[in-house]
Amino acid sequence: MPLGHYLVLSGLLFAIGTAGVFLRRNLITLLLSVEIMLNAVNLAFVAFGRAHGHVDGQIITFFVMTVAAAEAAVGLALVIGLFRHRESLNPEAFTSLKW
């Protein structure tokens, strides 16, 4: 398969993730959307690495996955913290700061 196909898929995934961050109304889904964006980037790295014929792209992916895991841990901890205050996962419930 040519490189272009992978890039289009990666671009689509990235767009889906971006749209999710803006459109979804649930804190957990927001986190999932960010994860989709990171994985879209991973796909791009792997595809580019293969196109160049070296493994760098795939190695970078491991770093990104590690970072994503760390980020998810902090993100979920914050969601739990928020839930304890308001018993809600709807972002609209959290308005003690003006946006």
Added chain:
Amino acid sequence: MISGQLDAVIPMLCVTLAGLVVLLAEAFRGRDERMPIGGLAIIGLLGAGAATMLLWDSGAEDSFGVVSADKFGLFVNLILVVVGLLTVIFSSQTIERDKLPAGEYYAVMLFAIVGMMLMGQATDLLVIFLALETMSIAVYILTGMRRDQQQSTEAAFKYFLLGAFASSFFLYGIAFLYGVTGTTNIDAMSTKIAAQAMSANPMILLGVGLLIVGFAFKIAAVPFHMWSPDAYEGAPTVVTGFMSTGVKAAAVAAFVRVFLKGLDPLILDWAPVLWWIAAATMIVGTVVGVAQTSVKRMLAYSSIAHGGYILAGLIAGNEAGKAAILFYLAAYALTNMGAFGVIALLGTRERANDDLRDYAGLWHSHPGLATLMTFFLLSLGGFPPTAGFVAKWYVFSAVIGATETGSIDTAAATGGYTLAIIGLLSSVVSVFFYLRIVVMMYMTDRDARPVPPPVPAIAMAGLIISLIGVLYLGVLPTRLIDFAQASISTIF
């Protein structure tokens, strides 16, 4: 030889080690046992500072060629050490008052500093990304440190969500640059782009654009600034000071290195974009800042505007501009840490006391704090003889110099002049809201509000040190300017 390969990372190792020791100390601390945990953090930071000074002339690089102890990175390291030390000094009162977990607080703060230092010294885009995340994740946690307060958690989540969002844009940018050039190393990338004249390649332009989004978010440039007033207001005040100086210094350092070194061959493509971002940042930061009634939010917008002034130096892109950025970061770090230090000292457990009216009559209850705050605000506004004045003057003269020599006539025929004029006008307007606080402190009578708590001696010492720094850089700036010029001469 092992030590030769590790030289470049010694400053970061010192701080990491201190962070680990702090965590261990907290783990072995008995209930109600008091431990000088802040002291451990100070030792680690001083160690990092000493290592930085020792590495100054070495030009060491690690064995993978991804971290370099060049003078530019080391200069930023020194700023970060100062920021870290001041944060630790101001934190002890906050930790005691708000019952924050001291061990975790200091450990996370030290890890954030490790990330910041790595950002300044990294010469590879992947390592810059890792450093950015190390710093950001730690700062998200610091922002949400007050779990009993909904505001703090909420601020942390907003910061986290938009931060993670921007990080993925940043990473996507790296992916495209890697795809086109086949490398993530900044030097190699620059050579490759220059050799193949790639400015027409849409993929590389996309990559550059995504990188701009990522960096603009981290330095809170308009239109990616929305998170910063909320995060700054909700975070514990000391953390706000730390974020607004440390995170900004680290992000700007990486921004400068990536754009003026790696992507320098494409300067004609990105300079116009940054011109608009810088102009918008200065204007929005100032104009919206005027409308704020919370001092913390006001300083958040002021911090946005200062990001715009720093970007102006980046657009100038000449020797003077790069040195001006380093000087600006140092001056801004001292001034803003001082200002947020004062605000932090006035807070109580229940509320941050950061409303403008809380400053009424401060001169009568705390003449010392009021005087110090006045100097910090004057420096933020850019009055002589303070550091802020010299920093602004230096940045704008660099911009004008670059326009005269024709290196930035890219945005418009007189792009540089217009930018300098916007900068000067917005700093004149910003004086209004800084002076509003000063007027409140001296000329308004105190209404029936409770008198703020007494000030611990160590925090006062920290404030006085910042003040001395601010005045020293304002009256005798030449030494630091020479120092900054020497720092940039080695890498660019």
